[in-house]
Amino acid sequence: MWAHTVVAAMGRRRSAVAFRGHGVARTHGESRDRAVRFAHALGTGPGDRVALVVEDRADGVEAYLGVGLTGATAVHVNDRLAVPEIAEVLARSGAGTVVVTAGHVERLEDTLRGLDVVTPSRYRDMVAAGSTAVPRTPGDPDLPGIVGFTSGTTGRPKGVVHTHRNLDRIVRHMPAHDGLRWGSRCGFTGTLAFVAGIWGVVLPHLYVGGEISFLAGLDPERWVGTMIAERTNFTYAPTPLMTAFADAVRKRPAVLDHLDGVLHSGSLASRDAVADLVDAIGPRYVETYGMTETGAPVTATVPDDWRAGCAASDPYASAGRAVPIASVSIVGPDGEPLPAGETGEIVVRSETLFSGYLDGAPAGDSVRTGDLGALDDAGYLYVRGRSKDMIVTGGMNVFPAEVEQVLALGDGVAEVAVFGVAHPRWGETVTAAVVPRPGAAVDTAALDVLVRERLASYKKPTSIHVVDALPRTASLKVRKDELQRRFGAS
Structure with missing residues (x-):
C-alpha cells in the first residue's frame, strides 16, 4: 500500500532525478522500474519477512520499495551495528531473506550463512530484466509493513511494527509536516541506518517527486557547498554539527536563496545551539519530537515560533506544539495529568502510532514515552530527558x-x-x-x-x-x- 503510493508518484516524474551521490544519478523512472522488477523477482508475499542491511544508496531504497510492493514485511536493520548485534536482530526478526549492500557482504558472511541472501550481484541480476508492471496491492493493509528496532541504550532493542496502512498515512502526512514543496530537493545528512529517516524523509521526498542527495559524512563546509551547487530545499542538522553548520551558512549565505527547511530531531540540542542556528537560517528551522513508536513526529515548531510574538515561554528550548494529528499530555507517577509547568512523563496520542511490538502485545491508543517533559501555558513541549536518567x-x-x-x-x-x-x-x-x-x-x-x-x-x-x-x-x-x-x- 505505502510502496504502491510512492511508486505511483515516481512514475509521474520519470525523467526527474530521484537520487544523487556515490557517483550515481538515478531518475525516478529508473528507480521505479528497478523496484518493480525486484518485487517480481523476489517472490515474497504477505506474511513473509525480509531483512535489509543496506548502506546509503539508491539500491537500498529501491529494495525497501520492492519488498513493500510484494506485501511482505521489511525488517530494518541498522547497518552501523556490530556483527553480533546484527546477528541478534536477524535471529529475532524471523526473516528468511536478507538484502545486503556491498559494504556488508564480507563482514556478515558467517552471520548470513543458511539464509536466502540477496547480494549486490544477485540484486543486479534481479533488476536487469522482467516486467515493469506494478503488482496488484496484495494482502491485508493492516499486516506489518516495516519493523524498526529501538536504540536499546538499556536492555534489548524492541521491534516496532508499523502496518502498510500506517506507513501510507505517514508518507502522505510528512510533506505537510515538514513543508515540502513539489519536487523538493533534499540534502540527506541522515542515513538509511535510521528507520525514521526512511519513512520520515526519504519516502516522503519521493512521494512529492523530489530528490535525495546522500550527504552523510560531509563536513559542514562541503555540506553547504554541495547544497548550493544542487540548489537544495531541505536538509537535516544532526545535533553535533549544528553550530558548525550555522557557521558554514554564515560564510556562504547563498544557500538560503533556495533552502526552505532545516530539520532537527532525535536528540536534545542545547538552547544556545538552537538559538545560534535560528540566527543563521531564520524561520527555516524546524524542531520536532517523536519516536520510533509514533512513526511521524507528534510536535513541531512553525516559522512564526522564531518571530516576535511567539507564545512559547522559551521557543529555543521547546520542541514545538502538538501537530494536528497528535496530542501530548504530561502525567505524574499515578498516571494523572499534571498542570502546565510541572515535569512528568510525556504521553502521546497520534494517528500514526505503531501497531505493537514484533511478536508481542498490540499497542494501545496512547504511548507512555518514558521521556520527561513539561508543557507551558501555550501548549509548547519542553523535553527534560529520559525518566530512567x-x-x-x-x-x-x-x-x-x-x-x-x-x-x-x-x-x-x-x-x-x-x-x-x-x-x-x-x-x-x-x-x-x-x-x-x-x-x-x-x-x-x-x-x-x-x-x-x-x-x-x-x-x-x-x-x-x-x-x-x-x-x-x-x-x-x-x-x-x-x-x-x-x-x-x-
Missing part, C-alpha cells in the same frame, strides 16, 4: 537536560552529558562529561561557577570530566550508562 540526590529530583543547558553555555563547550552516579550519603550525585570545541580548552572551575549562579546548589555537578567524545549508540544517542560505569568509581 533522572537523578535523585538527597531526595531531590534533578533533570539532566536542565543542567546540560547551563553547562552548554560555558566557554569552549561543544557537547555535554549529565548523569547520576552512586553516592554513599546522597544516593546519587550529579556528574557531567563535557567535550571541548576543536582547539578550545574547558575551564571546569568556571563551569562550576556558572552552574552555581543559575541553578540550585543540589543541581550542581560534584565532578565535571573533560572527554574527547561522548559515547553513543549506533543511532547517535549518548550512552549515559557507559559514562556512569566509566566515572562511577570516582
Whole structure:
C-alpha cells in the first residue's frame, strides 16, 4: 500500500532525478522500474519477512520499495551495528531473506550463512530484466509493513511494527509536516541506518517527486557547498554539527536563496545551539519530537515560533506544539495529568502510532514515552530527558537536560552529558562529561561557577570530566550508562 503510493508518484516524474551521490544519478523512472522488477523477482508475499542491511544508496531504497510492493514485511536493520548485534536482530526478526549492500557482504558472511541472501550481484541480476508492471496491492493493509528496532541504550532493542496502512498515512502526512514543496530537493545528512529517516524523509521526498542527495559524512563546509551547487530545499542538522553548520551558512549565505527547511530531531540540542542556528537560517528551522513508536513526529515548531510574538515561554528550548494529528499530555507517577509547568512523563496520542511490538502485545491508543517533559501555558513541549536518567540526590529530583543547558553555555563547550552516579550519603550525585570545541580548552572551575549562579546548589555537578567524545549508540544517542560505569568509581 505505502510502496504502491510512492511508486505511483515516481512514475509521474520519470525523467526527474530521484537520487544523487556515490557517483550515481538515478531518475525516478529508473528507480521505479528497478523496484518493480525486484518485487517480481523476489517472490515474497504477505506474511513473509525480509531483512535489509543496506548502506546509503539508491539500491537500498529501491529494495525497501520492492519488498513493500510484494506485501511482505521489511525488517530494518541498522547497518552501523556490530556483527553480533546484527546477528541478534536477524535471529529475532524471523526473516528468511536478507538484502545486503556491498559494504556488508564480507563482514556478515558467517552471520548470513543458511539464509536466502540477496547480494549486490544477485540484486543486479534481479533488476536487469522482467516486467515493469506494478503488482496488484496484495494482502491485508493492516499486516506489518516495516519493523524498526529501538536504540536499546538499556536492555534489548524492541521491534516496532508499523502496518502498510500506517506507513501510507505517514508518507502522505510528512510533506505537510515538514513543508515540502513539489519536487523538493533534499540534502540527506541522515542515513538509511535510521528507520525514521526512511519513512520520515526519504519516502516522503519521493512521494512529492523530489530528490535525495546522500550527504552523510560531509563536513559542514562541503555540506553547504554541495547544497548550493544542487540548489537544495531541505536538509537535516544532526545535533553535533549544528553550530558548525550555522557557521558554514554564515560564510556562504547563498544557500538560503533556495533552502526552505532545516530539520532537527532525535536528540536534545542545547538552547544556545538552537538559538545560534535560528540566527543563521531564520524561520527555516524546524524542531520536532517523536519516536520510533509514533512513526511521524507528534510536535513541531512553525516559522512564526522564531518571530516576535511567539507564545512559547522559551521557543529555543521547546520542541514545538502538538501537530494536528497528535496530542501530548504530561502525567505524574499515578498516571494523572499534571498542570502546565510541572515535569512528568510525556504521553502521546497520534494517528500514526505503531501497531505493537514484533511478536508481542498490540499497542494501545496512547504511548507512555518514558521521556520527561513539561508543557507551558501555550501548549509548547519542553523535553527534560529520559525518566530512567533522572537523578535523585538527597531526595531531590534533578533533570539532566536542565543542567546540560547551563553547562552548554560555558566557554569552549561543544557537547555535554549529565548523569547520576552512586553516592554513599546522597544516593546519587550529579556528574557531567563535557567535550571541548576543536582547539578550545574547558575551564571546569568556571563551569562550576556558572552552574552555581543559575541553578540550585543540589543541581550542581560534584565532578565535571573533560572527554574527547561522548559515547553513543549506533543511532547517535549518548550512552549515559557507559559514562556512569566509566566515572562511577570516582
